Amino acid sequence: MEDVTGATIHELVATGRGDIVEQLNDAAAYRSWTWPIFGVLFLAGLAIASWGWLLSGAALVALVYLVLRDQAKRRVIVFYDVEGADERWFDSLVDSTTVAAASQKVWRIVESGQVVTTRQHKTNAGAGNLVSRVSATVTFDAPRHLATNIAVPTITAGHTSLHFLPDRILVKEGRQYADVAYGDLVSGARSTQFIEALGGLPTDAQQVDRTWQYVNVKGGPDRRYSNNPERAVMLYGQLEMSSPGGLYWKVQTSAVSATNRLHESLRAAPRH
Structure with a gap:
C-alpha cells in the first residue's frame, strides 16, 4: 500500500498570491x-x-x-464581489457541490496498492487493486479562521480540507493553510467499481455485480472456505484533483453524477 494523499501542507508550492494564506496562518497561530x-x-x-x-x-x-x-x-475577513462570467461559473460550482453534498457516502482514498499475485487476487474477493479510504463530508463551511460573504464549497476528510473560493483553492491541514490556483489544477472524473460488504450499502449507488471474499480462478466462490461471505460490487463516482505543486486528492462518491458534475465545474474554472 502506498500513500496517495500528495504533498503535505508544508511541501505545497505557493501560487504566488500568498496574502490571504499568510494572514490565515497568522490567525491560526495566534495564541x-x-x-x-x-x-x-x-x-x-x-x-x-x-x-x-x-x-x-x-x-x-x-x-x-x-x-x-x-x-x-483569529479571523481574516474577505469580501468577494464576483460578477459576469466568473459569477456564473462560481454559481455552477456551488450547484455541483450541492449535488455532491446530497450523495449518501463520500470518501477520500488515502492509500492504494496493486494486487500482484494469484493468491492475493483469490483472497481479496477478486479485486485487482486495494485501497484504504476515510469518510469525507461535502459542505459549505468556510474554514474557522476565514469570515466571508459567500458560501464556500468544502470537502473535508479527517484533519485536511479543500475550500473552493472564487479566486483560489484553500488547502487546510490541521492549523496550517496553503493555496492552489485554478490555473494549476488538473481534475478528472470516472466511474469505478468497488467491492463492499453486504449491509448498509448506499441506496444512491448501483450494484453492478456480486463476488465472494474468497474466489477461485474463474471468479466463483472458493468452496474450500466454509465461511465465505458474499460481497457486492458497487459502481461509484471518482474525482481526482492534482497540481504540479503536489496537491493530490482522490474522492469517491456513492452517486456517480456527483463527481462528474464537480469535475465539469472545476474544468470550467477561470484560469486568470
Missing part, C-alpha cells in the same frame, strides 16, 4: 493570554482589601475588550 490575565487580575481583586472589587471590575471590562480583540486576531 491568546486573555483568560490567564483575567484570572490573575480577578483573583487578585478578590484577595486584596475591600477596594479589590474595583480591580475585579476593571478585569471584567478588560475581558470584554480582550475577547473582541482575540476574535479579530
Whole structure:
C-alpha cells in the first residue's frame, strides 16, 4: 500500500498570491493570554482589601475588550464581489457541490496498492487493486479562521480540507493553510467499481455485480472456505484533483453524477 494523499501542507508550492494564506496562518497561530490575565487580575481583586472589587471590575471590562480583540486576531475577513462570467461559473460550482453534498457516502482514498499475485487476487474477493479510504463530508463551511460573504464549497476528510473560493483553492491541514490556483489544477472524473460488504450499502449507488471474499480462478466462490461471505460490487463516482505543486486528492462518491458534475465545474474554472 502506498500513500496517495500528495504533498503535505508544508511541501505545497505557493501560487504566488500568498496574502490571504499568510494572514490565515497568522490567525491560526495566534495564541491568546486573555483568560490567564483575567484570572490573575480577578483573583487578585478578590484577595486584596475591600477596594479589590474595583480591580475585579476593571478585569471584567478588560475581558470584554480582550475577547473582541482575540476574535479579530483569529479571523481574516474577505469580501468577494464576483460578477459576469466568473459569477456564473462560481454559481455552477456551488450547484455541483450541492449535488455532491446530497450523495449518501463520500470518501477520500488515502492509500492504494496493486494486487500482484494469484493468491492475493483469490483472497481479496477478486479485486485487482486495494485501497484504504476515510469518510469525507461535502459542505459549505468556510474554514474557522476565514469570515466571508459567500458560501464556500468544502470537502473535508479527517484533519485536511479543500475550500473552493472564487479566486483560489484553500488547502487546510490541521492549523496550517496553503493555496492552489485554478490555473494549476488538473481534475478528472470516472466511474469505478468497488467491492463492499453486504449491509448498509448506499441506496444512491448501483450494484453492478456480486463476488465472494474468497474466489477461485474463474471468479466463483472458493468452496474450500466454509465461511465465505458474499460481497457486492458497487459502481461509484471518482474525482481526482492534482497540481504540479503536489496537491493530490482522490474522492469517491456513492452517486456517480456527483463527481462528474464537480469535475465539469472545476474544468470550467477561470484560469486568470
